[in-house]
Amino acid sequence: MLITLTINAQKISLESKRLIASQVTMSLEKFQGKDVVRVVKDASVKEVDEATFVRIKDLDFKDGAIKVKVLSRMTKDASPTARGFIGVAFRINEDNTKFECIYIRPANGRSDDQVRRNHSIQYFSYPDFKFDKLRKISPEAYESYADMGLDEWIDIRIIVNDKQARLYLNDNRQPSLVIKDLKLGENATGALGLFVDVGTEGYFTDLSVTKL
Secondary structure, eight states: OOEEEEETTEEEEEOGGGEEEESEEEEEEEETTEEEEEEEEOTTOOSSSSSOEEEETTOOBSSEEEEEEEEEEEOTTOOTTOOOOEEEEEEEOTTSSSEEEEEEOGGGTTOSOHHHHHTSEEEEEETTBOHHHHHHHSTTTTEEOOOOOTTSOEEEEEEEETTEEEEEETTOSSOSEEESOOTTOTTOOBEEEEEEOTTEEEEEEEEEEEEO
16 A cells, blocks of 8 residues: 655655554554554553654755645543644654654634634644743743534645744645744754644655645
């Protein structure tokens, strides 16, 4: 089974040998008529906002656009605090010890609790600026709300330029999250990763990258 990755309109076969699991289990499957990468976090990793992603080999990214279609479900053993965490890590260094990440919490998007709704989207920077630290030092600055739900396909588009990143969901013309101070700085560069966190069964398809 092949998943395709498009770089500047050039399609590249994305086979299992190009995917490296980092603290996750992965498989290439047919799901709802789509060729997908299924990703689940390793249960032995107890901390959140870790390097839990499928890394894509031979792809160096600094600035440009990342597009991917995602769907998340809760695992059978998911805790009550699980939210279906799924997203994209980018500018990952060679040993996975530094990267930027934007992910969504689909379970929060239609919650009756307004505080939970306000935490539907999250940015973090590994290793020094995880979500809890950012929420403490800059409340509301790195999170936002958007309408979304579990078990439905969501289009993610991330535009990165120097120290800035903007997240667009589905066909929205306006960004749902704006980050003006990516913590690794404007010169960071590296790989991409298909990110999930605790309690999530994540599906990824239709990944494309346009480099500036």
